[in-house]
Amino acid sequence: MPSNKSVSDSQIIQFINCRILKDHLLQREDLWVRDGKFLDPEKLFFDEEGFADIRVDCNDSIVAPGFIDVQINGGYGIDFSLATDDVSGGVALVAKKILEHGVTSFCPTLVTSPPHIYHKVLPEVKVHDGGREGAGVLGVHVEGPFISPQKKGAHPEMFLRGFEAGGVRDVLETYGCLDTVAMVTLAPELAGSPAVIQDLAQRGITVSLGHSVASLSQAEEAVRQGATFITHLFNAMLPFHHRDPGIVGLLTSDRLPAERTVYYGMIADGIHTDPAALRIAHRAHPAGLVLVTDAIMAMGLPAGRHTLGQQVIEIQGLHACLAGTKTLSGSIASMDMCLRNFRQASGCSREAALEAASAPGPAPGAQPPEGHPGLRHRCRLRVAG
Amino acid sequence: MKLIILDDYDKASEWAAKYVRNRIFQFNPGPDRFFTLGLPTGSTPLGLYKKLIEFFKSGEISFKYVKTFNMDEYVAIPRDHPESYHSFMWNNFFKHIDIRAENAHILNGNAADLQAECQAFEDKIKAAGGIQIFIGGIGPDGHIAFNEPGSSLASRTRVKTLALDTIQANARFFDGDLSKVPNMALTVGVGTVMDAREVLILITGAHKAFALYKAIEEGVNHMWTVSAFQQHPQTVFVCDEDATLELRVKTVKYFKGMMPMHNKLVDPPQEIAEKPYSA
Numbered sequence: 001m002p003s004n005k006s007v008s009d010s011q012i013i014q015f016i017n018c019r020i021l022k023d024h025l026l027q028r029e030d031l032w033v034r035d036g037k038f039l040d041p042e043k044l045f046f047d048e049e050g051f052a053d054i055r056v057d058c059n060d061s062i063v064a065p066g067f068i069d070v071q072i073n074g075g076y077g078i079d080f081s082l083a084t085d086d087v088s089g090g091v092a093l094v095a096k097k098i099l100e101h102g103v104t105s106f107c108p109t110l111v112t113s114p115p116h117i118y119h120k121v122l123p124e125v126k127v128h129d130g131g132r133e134g135a136g137v138l139g140v141h142v143e144g145p146f147i148s149p150q151k152k153g154a155h156p157e158m159f160l161r162g163f164e165a166g167g168v169r170d171v172l173e174t175y176g177c178l179d180t181v182a183m184v185t186l187a188p189e190l191a192g193s194p195a196v197i198q199d200l201a202q203r204g205i206t207v208s209l210g211h212s213v214a215s216l217s218q219a220e221e222a223v224r225q226g227a228t229f230i231t232h233l234f235n236a237m238l239p240f241h242h243r244d245p246g247i248v249g250l251l252t253s254d255r256l257p258a259e260r261t262v263y264y265g266m267i268a269d270g271i272h273t274d275p276a277a278l279r280i281a282h283r284a285h286p287a288g289l290v291l292v293t294d295a296i297m298a299m300g301l302p303a304g305r306h307t308l309g310q311q312v313i314e315i316q317g318l319h320a321c322l323a324g325t326k327t328l329s330g331s332i333a334s335m336d337m338c339l340r341n342f343r344q345a346s347g348c349s350r351e352a353a354l355e356a357a358s359a360p361g362p363a364p365g366a367q368p369p370e371g372h373p374g375l376r377h378r379c380r381l382r383v384a385g
Numbered sequence: 386m387k388l389i390i391l392d393d394y395d396k397a398s399e400w401a402a403k404y405v406r407n408r409i410f411q412f413n414p415g416p417d418r419f420f421t422l423g424l425p426t427g428s429t430p431l432g433l434y435k436k437l438i439e440f441f442k443s444g445e446i447s448f449k450y451v452k453t454f455n456m457d458e459y460v461a462i463p464r465d466h467p468e469s470y471h472s473f474m475w476n477n478f479f480k481h482i483d484i485r486a487e488n489a490h491i492l493n494g495n496a497a498d499l500q501a502e503c504q505a506f507e508d509k510i511k512a513a514g515g516i517q518i519f520i521g522g523i524g525p526d527g528h529i530a531f532n533e534p535g536s537s538l539a540s541r542t543r544v545k546t547l548a549l550d551t552i553q554a555n556a557r558f559f560d561g562d563l564s565k566v567p568n569m570a571l572t573v574g575v576g577t578v579m580d581a582r583e584v585l586i587l588i589t590g591a592h593k594a595f596a597l598y599k600a601i602e603e604g605v606n607h608m609w610t611v612s613a614f615q616q617h618p619q620t621v622f623v624c625d626e627d628a629t630l631e632l633r634v635k636t637v638k639y640f641k642g643m644m645p646m647h648n649k650l651v652d653p654p655q656e657i658a659e660k661p662y663s664a
Contacts, residue, residue: 030480042465042475049486 007048010035014052018063026351031063065358066104066130067335070141070183070206070290071232071265073109074297079307080108080140083117087124095134097300101334102357105136107182109294112144112155113310119176127180139182142175143231146186146193147211151236154322154329155211156310163192168199181205185231187212188222201226208265209247211236216249223256230264232294233281234273235328251285263359265292268342269333271318275345282346291338291357296320296330386601386615388640389623389647394589398432401520401587401623403651405437406446408518408583410654414450419488421452421510423519423578425530426473429587430522438481445653448484452513454506456521456530456578459567460494460544468558469494492542492571503542503571510577519581523588526550527596527609531572538605538613540574575613583619586611591627598631 015031022029032039032052044050074080076097078090091108098106108125110118122140130136145161152160163170170192175181183206186193197207209222210231215238219227230237230247238246245252250262266281266289267273282289293299296313298306303315305323312323315332322329333341335357343353391397405422414420424430440446458470465472471491479489490509496502510516521529528534531545552566559565578584588597600611601622614620629637 040465041480042472045475045479045486045489046464046471051485 008034011053012039012044012050013054013056014041015056015058015063017060018058019060021062021064021351021354024351024355026062062354064354066135067102067291067339067357068138068359069098069103069106069293069295069335070138070229071109071143071292072098072106072295073111073330075295075299077297077301077306079297080121081110081113081117081310082307083120087121088126091125091137092134095130095137098135098335099130101336102339103135103335104130105138107138107141109141109143112147112152112159114159115174115176118142118174122175122180123177125180127182140180141183141185141208142181143185144211145174146170146184146190146196147236148187148189148213150213151187151211151238153211153236154311154313154327159310162190163196167192167196171196171200178203178205183208183229185210187214188227189214189218194221194225197222197225197227201228209237209250212247213238214247216245216247216253219247219250220253220255223250223253223260223262228260228263229290230262232267232272232292233264234277235267248281251281251288261288263288263290265290265294266342266356267292267294267331267333268338268345269293269318269331270341270345271333272328272331278342278345279347282348286348286352289356290359291335291342293333293335293338294331295334296332299332299334301332387621387643387647388601388636389621390629390637390641390644391623391625393625394432397587397589397623397625398430399436400651401433401585402436402440403653404585404621404623405433405518405520406440407651407654409446409451412517416450419450419452419513421454421513421516423516423521423573423581424453424455424474424478425520425522425587426455426457426470427522429589430520431477433520433587434478438478441482448482451484452488453484453490454510454513454516454573455491456519457570457572458492458494460499460569460571462494462567464493464495468555494567494571499544499571503544506542506571506573507577510580516581518583518585519578520585520587521578521611523586523593523596523600523611524551525592525596527599527611529575529578529586529611529613531570532575532610534608534610536575536607536610538579538607538610539576541576542571542573545570545572575610579613579617583621584614584617585621585623586614588622588624588628590625591630593624593628594631597622597624597628602632602636 013033018031019026020029020031032041032044075094078094084090110121125137125140127137127139144155145159147155147160149157149160184200185208188209189212200207206229207227208229208231209219209227230250233248240248256262266278268278268291298315298320305312305314313320313329314323318333320329320332321327339353339357342356389400391400409420412420441448455470455474462469474491492506493502523529526534532540533548547568547570552563552568555566556563599609605612605615
């Protein structure tokens with residue numbers, strides 16, 4: 001117990017013999033935790049005259065922030081876009097399984113669906129912190145239906161829509177309740193989108209640009225209205241063009257609000273993005289890169305045919321396409337596979353790769369760093385060899 | 386005085402650490418019997434601290450029943466400033482060993498009443514039964530702690546204004562901005578250190594050679610305050626070859642000749658070889 005108990009009676013845990021990610025470097029330092037928060041051991045020593053109650057020997061492992069996956073459609077046979085009788089059970093199963101990949105927080109993602117699916121599924125997803133039983137749920141990522149028909153990818157065309165009723169009303173009609181929504185992917189060139197983006201951003205919902213044919217200036221306007229993320233960069237958007245870089249141009253645009261960082265999801269499964277393209281994005285804007293899996297229900301399942309939302313897809317090896325076509329419909333690589341691929345493709349340091357997989361920037365509910373200097377406050381930890 | 390001359394910085398640090406280890410062991414501290422150490426900061430003792438940490442990790446020493454008293458601390462910089470002596474001691478020593486915070490005493494440069502803080506420090510030393518070994522370094526101008534040239538050799542713990550060259554030398558740690566460098570410090574006095582049962586002074590590097598010469602081959606002089614320890618019955622100066630460059634050949638030969646005998650002081654006590662010190 002702390003000697004003078006001036007702050008708290010709770011147990012203090014000291015992790016020793018570990019390497020921690022601090023100030024963007026893996027350093028040999030002990031990690032001190034009390035009540036689920038990092039402690040500054042120097043303050044503990046001089047102010048509280050405290051010391052550790054429990055010492056955990058990490059045997060030289062790395063203790064790093066847990067990975068955050070803001071785009072995952074399901075896995076292990078669970079499809080988040082399917083309105084089953086046990087939505088929360090399905091989410092819990094995936095949450096438990098992805099812990100093994102190092103993911104400690106995620107956004108169950110729904111592809112374009114008819115309103116009744118959203119009305120059924122969204123309220124059933126509980127936003128909660130993770131723990132031993134599974135990764136935490138940050139909230140739902142609704143990818144569509146307000147996207148471009150020209151870049152629908154594997155999304156079902158019949159359920160795409162625009163902001164016909166003025167914008168915010170369309171949003172509320174489609175999704176129903178927004179309480180559990182953490183992230184929305186939309187196409188900013190749709191008429192009426194600026195008002196929608198502004199409204200969603202004000203509610204604390206992360207607005208992501210994707211499945212879109214927006215020009216760079218339309219994308220920049222969207223960022224000025226409050227958009228902060230790009231959904232799976234390069235995929236389902238106009239390719240980079242030197243006179244109009246489109247959404248890709250956001251990575252180096254100088255017409256964005258000064259303090260704003262634009263983050264971009266990158267599916268580093270080795271299939272969705274050529275390593276050369278990944279390197280171009282990474283070198284242009286390394287701070288914004290966020291690894292996502294865009295994993296579909298077949299992740300963790302054997303090869304064959306499976307459903308995703310309202311469609312049927314086919315799996316061969318690490319490829320998942322719309323049945324009968326070559327259109328990619330999502331990935332089946334796990335987050336740790338993506339991290340290794342990313343590291344190999346970009347040649348980046350271990351620390352940079354770990355940070356890309358656990359970037360809190362776009363994740364809703366991510367707090368600014370406080371507490372122990374150099375360490376992110378409130379992140380889940382994984383111990384890895 | 387014992388003048389211990391080792392080949393280089395690492396060997397000097399190791400000798401000093403072994404000496405301290407042996408003294409603690411022989412003292413046999415316990416819950417009613419604390420071993421008291423006076424401690425310095427700066428680059429010179431870093432090797433000593435690293436070695437002591439190694440001895441702790443291998444089970445040869447425990448600091449559970451050791452009380453420490455640091456020599457000095459800046460006035461008016463935040464305690465968690467990277468250049469404060471609190472930060473120095475935490476990062477380089479305390480966080481690696483098993484000392485309890487209530488036994489680690491460092492002057493508080495942010496106390497409301499600095500004089501009272503200094504007096505309280507002296508009282509704490511007295512209450513702890515005095516200091517067994519006061520470890521110190523030496524400045525290029527022969528100062529010990531912040532007892533700069535001209536400090537009384539009878540001085541006690543007090544507030545000192547820092548000399549301009551000290552401030553200039555420290556500017557590199559404060560973004561080169563002289564206005565950010567502390568210009569006052571709390572320091573133990575020469576008299577405070579003289580009260581210790583033993584004084585162990587670490588001196589390494591050629592830039593300290595002249596100061597060492599002034600401290601041991603010239604007279605006791607308040608311009609070279611380390612010279613005060615010529616009048617202490619138990620002083621050990623531990624240095625490397627470079628620090629002896631300004632001494633007379635005769636002095637160096639004499640003390641090198643004593644090394645075989647002095648080295649016995651750092652032999653592992655029998656019990657350490659057989660049974661590690663339990664925490």
